[in-house]
Amino acid sequence: MIENSPLVRKLGAFVALSDSELSVLTSLHKRRRTFVAGRDLVLQGQSDQAAYILASGWASSYKLLEDGQRQIVDFQIPGDFLGLRSVLLNVSDHSIEPVTDIEVTEIHVDDLLGAFSQTPRLATAVLWAASRDEAMVVEHLVSIGRRDAAERMAHFLLELGARLALVGLGSKDGYACPLTQYLLADALGLSAVHVNRVLRQLREAGMVTFRDGSVVFDDYDQLANFAQFEPSYMDQRGPLLQ
Amino acid sequence: MIENSPLVRKLGAFVALSDSELSVLTSLHKRRRTFVAGRDLVLQGQSDQAAYILASGWASSYKLLEDGQRQIVDFQIPGDFLGLRSVLLNVSDHSIEPVTDIEVTEIHVDDLLGAFSQTPRLATAVLWAASRDEAMVVEHLVSIGRRDAAERMAHFLLELGARLALVGLGSKDGYACPLTQYLLADALGLSAVHVNRVLRQLREAGMVTFRDGSVVFDDYDQLANFAQFEPSYMDQRGPLLQ
DNA sequence: CGTCTGCTTGAGTCAGGTCAATTCTCGTGG
DNA sequence: CCACGAGAATTGACCTGACTCAAGCAGACG
Structure with missing residues (x-):
């Protein structure tokens, strides 16, 4: 059932999706891929990456400092985007490493941006999802700071x-x-x-x-x-x- | 000159805007308002806020903890959005206080979301701008953490x-x-x-x-x-x- | 069985916090 | 013009939360 995919559930919480929007969304779900724990999907500084939606397992987004210290920015759990910011900014500002073996579905940027012009409400939904992720990072920042x-x-x-x-x-x-x-x-x-x-x-x-x-x-x-x-x-x- | 507004300059850096897109963008710029330093524009927990674009002056976004401690998440300078996340999430997760007297232009959510359906590329541009802001918060998080x-x-x-x-x-x-x-x-x-x-x-x-x-x-x-x-x-x- | 990864605990150190006092504007009212 | 008070910056003395170093333990796996 397409309606049960984690992404549909997530975006549906913000925007009531029509059938045609659902089908556009479905067409985005490209190749299914798996990655093993510990091997990075995305490296800081890479460009032209794909974005993914995490289907199962856990992943971590982190940044490395030159002196080797590491700060994990967030963990991703099923239903979360992986690397959405990286593709929008064209170059990844962080690395992503699976914590466990993971399954993802790949999404190509061009398809995503193309989908926006067919169904603008999808763009709004994705913007909302990104805002929600940002709110989480902000709360994390407050935690570490205070x-x-x-x-x-x-x-x-x-x-x-x-x-x-x-x-x-x-x-x-x-x-x-x-x-x-x-x-x-x-x-x-x-x-x-x-x-x-x-x-x-x-x-x-x-x-x-x-x-x-x-x-x-x-x-x-x-x-x-x-x-x-x-x-x-x-x-x-x-x-x-x- | 409309083309010189801080928002147009900012979004234009990501998406090459057509004349019609420019005019939609221009129509968003509603009332011009000013706020004095130190008096909050937006309070944590408020809903149904407007969003603003900062035209002059500096502002700060912060969160308060129950014990009175404060963590400033980011400062905004001319050209930056104020409270965009708050309107998308419908309830503000943070407060905003002008550091100096500021001038802003107000934007209503409905207008913004309406503009997305007329000109989807605008939605992409705003999503890009939001990603850029998030990247800044992430870098701030790394700083404080490590x-x-x-x-x-x-x-x-x-x-x-x-x-x-x-x-x-x-x-x-x-x-x-x-x-x-x-x-x-x-x-x-x-x-x-x-x-x-x-x-x-x-x-x-x-x-x-x-x-x-x-x-x-x-x-x-x-x-x-x-x-x-x-x-x-x-x-x-x-x-x-x- | 040895090795590796992850967990646990103790001892000593230090970056950054708290408390407190002082100085330097600068705006305001007499 | 001057006294005053409030906000901001500065500095010293002392304290503590979190770090580093070091050692030991347990389960997993080849």
Whole structure:
């Protein structure tokens, strides 16, 4: 069923898509591809890349500094775009590495831009999706700039949970999480050692347990309160554009 | 001259605009408004806002935490959008405060989305502009996550200089800068006291002087090298879409 | 079985924060 | 013209959250 593709579900939350728009959207889904964990899809500085939509698995977008430090900007979960910004800017400002083995569908820029002129509402929907991604990056920025390590970790685990819940991969009880403590460190701007200490602290406080590839919310409300988690920036409440 | 409006110049860098597209774009420019420094235009959580294009002056976008801490996400300079994300998401995830007295032109969402259906290439251009803004936020995130205070400050002053140079308000010699050390602190995730110390350090190293409302690059190359400043993510090299 | 990747914990250090005091405008009212 | 107060910049003394270095452990895999 085409209507169940992650992209359709995502864009449909903003724009009520007509049959003809759906079929244009469907025609975008080109080749299905798979990539193995750890081998980069896109490298910082490359141009003329394709964009992808993540069908299964997790990926990470990151930037490397010259001195070898790494900052992970965001993780992508099923339904998310990979490399959309890279194609629009023509040159990628970041690298993308699969965290697990992943399946994606490839989209060519020309097709995407062509689709915009046939069905302008699609352009609006994509612009909305991009804004939503940007809001997530902004919240991440605030976390790193102004929250201490424990709050930052708590907020991050909650946000990831909320995103996964939207695509049916998590709940307020917890979720399966393939990230290592090293990946958490690079995402949160901490050292791996400190990530470990903070996780222990949150676990001993009875709020979350991160262990063996799964996140368990031991006390969701207390955790949300501790992290000042305000998920309004990721709300989806029905198509805004009829 | 309409062709000289900051928005037209900005979008024209990505999409070669036809006369009819230009006239649609022009029709978007509604009421001209002014706001005084320090009084917020948009507050976190508000909905049904208008978007604006900044014509003169500087503004800041920030988020407040419940405990009163503030993180400035970005500063806007002439030609930049204000609150575009807020209208697309329908509810603002951040507040906007003018740093100086500012002049803006108001744009109504309905008009903007309507314009997309008449001239889809405009939608592509706006999507491109949004991607460029996002790339800036991402670079800011990397700075806060992985650079120490001095590198962060150096990188920030260089990026601002490059942005100002694009709209004719700065050069490699320096630029007029209305920011206070408190604003810098909230933008860089530092304390105001430490901002002061870092500025002194950079000044005494002969790289930049931040003083009396102006930034002077005493040794641009040394500073760029010190900050690992790689401005490729903000390059503009001619219309990509003919 | 040895090696590798990921997790855990302790000890010591330091970048950047907090608190506090001082100076320097500059606008405002007497 | 001068006293005053508010905002901004500056500097010192001290403290602490997070880092680095180092060591040890456990499961996975060839």
